[in-house]
Every structure is written in C-alpha cells, then in structure tokens.
Amino acid sequence: MTFSELKLTRQFLNAIEDAGYQEPSPIQIKAIPPLRSGQDVIGIAQTGTGKTAAFLLPLLQNLKYAQHDEPRALVLAPTKELALQIHHEALKFAAYTDLRIIALYGGVGPKSQIEALQEGCDLVICTPGRFIELYSHGHVKTKRIKQLVLDEADRMMDMGFMPQLRQIQEIIPNKRQNMLFSATFPQRVERLADEFLLWPIRIEVTPESTPVETVRQLKLELPNHRTKIAFIEWWIKNFLGEKRLLIFARKKEEAENLARYLQRSFDFGIRTIHSNKGQNSRINAMEDFRSGAVRILVSTDVASRGIDVPETEMVINASVPRDPHEYVHRIGRTGRAFRDGTALTINDPAERYALERIEALVGEPLEEIEAPESLESFDTPRHERQMQAREIDREMRKRDPNYRGAFHEKKKKGSKTTSSRSNRKPRK
Numbered sequence: 001m002t003f004s005e006l007k008l009t010r011q012f013l014n015a016i017e018d019a020g021y022q023e024p025s026p027i028q029i030k031a032i033p034p035l036r037s038g039q040d041v042i043g044i045a046q047t048g049t050g051k052t053a054a055f056l057l058p059l060l061q062n063l064k065y066a067q068h069d070e071p072r073a074l075v076l077a078p079t080k081e082l083a084l085q086i087h088h089e090a091l092k093f094a095a096y097t098d099l100r101i102i103a104l105y106g107g108v109g110p111k112s113q114i115e116a117l118q119e120g121c122d123l124v125i126c127t128p129g130r131f132i133e134l135y136s137h138g139h140v141k142t143k144r145i146k147q148l149v150l151d152e153a154d155r156m157m158d159m160g161f162m163p164q165l166r167q168i169q170e171i172i173p174n175k176r177q178n179m180l181f182s183a184t185f186p187q188r189v190e191r192l193a194d195e196f197l198l199w200p201i202r203i204e205v206t207p208e209s210t211p212v213e214t215v216r217q218l219k220l221e222l223p224n225h226r227t228k229i230a231f232i233e234w235w236i237k238n239f240l241g242e243k244r245l246l247i248f249a250r251k252k253e254e255a256e257n258l259a260r261y262l263q264r265s266f267d268f269g270i271r272t273i274h275s276n277k278g279q280n281s282r283i284n285a286m287e288d289f290r291s292g293a294v295r296i297l298v299s300t301d302v303a304s305r306g307i308d309v310p311e312t313e314m315v316i317n318a319s320v321p322r323d324p325h326e327y328v329h330r331i332g333r334t335g336r337a338f339r340d341g342t343a344l345t346i347n348d349p350a351e352r353y354a355l356e357r358i359e360a361l362v363g364e365p366l367e368e369i370e371a372p373e374s375l376e377s378f379d380t381p382r383h384e385r386q387m388q389a390r391e392i393d394r395e396m397r398k399r400d401p402n403y404r405g406a407f408h409e410k411k412k413k414g415s416k417t418t419s420s421r422s423n424r425k426p427r428k
C-alpha cells in the first residue's frame, strides 16, 4: 500500500515525501479512507503508530485551501506539549497549501493567540481549557467548525477535562465529522465516544495497551533510591554515547533531585520537564532534546504526553508508575517512528507489585537484567525503609483485607506511648 493509493492529493504526497515516510502505517491505511469520505472514526492507537498523520492528512485534505476567517476544524489535545507537537506535524503536512493553522494553549498570555485568531485560520489545535477561555471572551468563532478531533481522549478525561469537552460540544455545530483517538478504550472513553460521535467506525491497530513492539523492555530491582541513582549514573557513563535518554520520575521533586544529582557528575546539560516548569522552559527543554543539544531529559508523567523525539533510544523508569497504563504511555516515547528502543524499569522491593500489574497488562514478564558487580549498593535510609514497608502493607492488604503487616505491627507496639488521650491529635 502506498500513500497515493490512499487517494491523497499531490500537495500532501509531496509533504509526505519531504517527511521521508516510505509507506503508510497500519492506522493510516485503516483510518484515512473513511476519514476522507467524511465518516466518524474511533481510533484506538498508541503514540508511535502514526496516528497524528492518520487524522491530520484527511482533515487537511478536506479543508483544501484557506477560506473564511473562522476555523473550520478543531483538534483538542490534553496538554500544551501535545498541542504543539500536533501543530508541528500539521505545518509539515500543509507545507504545500495555504492553510492557516494555529495552536492555542494555556500557561502563556492570550495576546498573541488572540492576534493569530484575528488574522484568520482554518485549523485550530488547542487544549480544552484555553479554548473555552478564548471562546467565552468572544475570540473564537465556532459556527464554521465542520471537523472535530479529540486526541488522547483517555488522557483528557484523566485530566478532568470532561466539563470543558461537554461545553465545547454545546457550542460547535452539530453537523460535523468527528474523530476520537485514544491509547486505551475503557468504558468512560466509550461513553465519551457515544456522546460525541455518530455511527463511528472503530479502528484498532494494536490490542489494547500493548506497548509498541519495537521496544525492548527490561527490568532491574535495586534496594533504594540512592542505589537507583548510582546505577543510572553508571549506565550513562558506560552506555549513553550519542544516545538520547529520557528518564521518568513519579513526582516533580524526584525529577528535580535526580537531575540535580546527575548533573553533578556530568559536564553536559541535563534538563527536567514537569508541570511546575514555565511554558517556555518546557518548550525549550523539548526543543533542545529534539535537536540533540540536550541528550538527557528527566520528566514526570504529566509532561510525558507531548514528547515526540523519534531519536530517543532509551527510556529509564527511575520509579515504577502505579497505573500500568501510564507505563505504556511512558515507553511509547521510545521506539517511535518505527525505530528500535529500550525501556528499563528500575524497581525497589515495594514497587514489585506495581511491576507485576504492568507485566499482567503487557502480557509477559519484562526481561530481567542484573546490576554490574561494581555498583555500590547503599543502605536504605530509615524513612525510605518505612515508606517501602508501608507500601508493601498497603499492597498486601489489597490482596488480603485481614493482613496485618510488619509496619502495622510496629506501629501497634509503639502506639503505647501515644495512646493516652492528651497525646492524641484532635480528629478533624
């Protein structure tokens, strides 16, 4: 199958050639024909499958050329990073057209976005919150919108955008074509699809939540945080070479500490990207990672969605995501654009359970590797030991409600000193 067999016009075939795509990916083969003919489509596809081009190419082709000043198509995405990424792709595909495409997102002042809207546009790519904000001040006109895309719908719902999505549904014309893309398809997304789409065709390119096949998935258990950092440092020293490494941490503080610690050992730049960072700093970090000026990026889950750097060869999970679907999204950052990648998940003893859930979702155990003998193993500090024990207790209790764990016992013994009324904190 070739792109021209998908009946894309010359302008788009040229742009595809410039992008270096040899042949359409499975989601593109399945989604482009029905989308071209105006049908509603649900696409269950992860990042890395080529889903963005799958909806953008027919959408842009349907728009044809610049017309009117008000947008005729709307793409909604959960994060600024993803909105920018889609914008980047759309500009690439529209290079041989006069279509006007703008991205709107929060975190920056609205002035330049309002100006861009006033100049006229055909396609708007935006986050739901900013769209409502600009609409309510009269800056976006919706009456000509004929195509709507909900990208990463599962993520938009996780981030609590349902009220905004409903509001948007109210203010755009009913007669329109809808496309919904989601990496997973739980019931809540199905309900969203029922509300937004009409007789959709459902397309699935990989079984639900199966990570991209090109990624080699490894695991390694280490006793504590400090030893994990020592391992990452060892890995960078020995294997980074010219590669690009994306490290995931669970919380912003963890991401910052990790980056700060690693930075002390290396003379090249290590950057962090998380929700506390300003918009510009996030964009710059992404751009530098993309260009290769920065080869190590430390990110939290929140920031992970919009990262699209096909050259990322390696992902290290410095801690195990508690939601196994998050794991799939994280490792979707590597092995993109159909290249090979490696994802290493480092767990401490308390994270074994979360790892088991991931293996259940992925459908097979991750490949276990061993730490090098030279790796210094640090003692687990008391507070970290307690945190681990608490987490193990929590997990064990989930499996057996009658379980009385080690941490629980200790607390009971020690509770003598705090059991007198005067010592007890008042209950709220």
Ligand code: AMP
Pocket: 020, 021, 022, 023, 024, 025, 028, 046, 047, 048, 049, 050, 051, 052, 053, 308, 310, 336, 337, 338
């Ligand atoms: P996506 O799944 O849309 O996030 O796309 C993942 C990556 O694959 C992006 O870097 C795209 O530019 C790239 N890509 C999309 N379609 C193709 C294709 N047919 N051939 C090669 N690369 C592609």
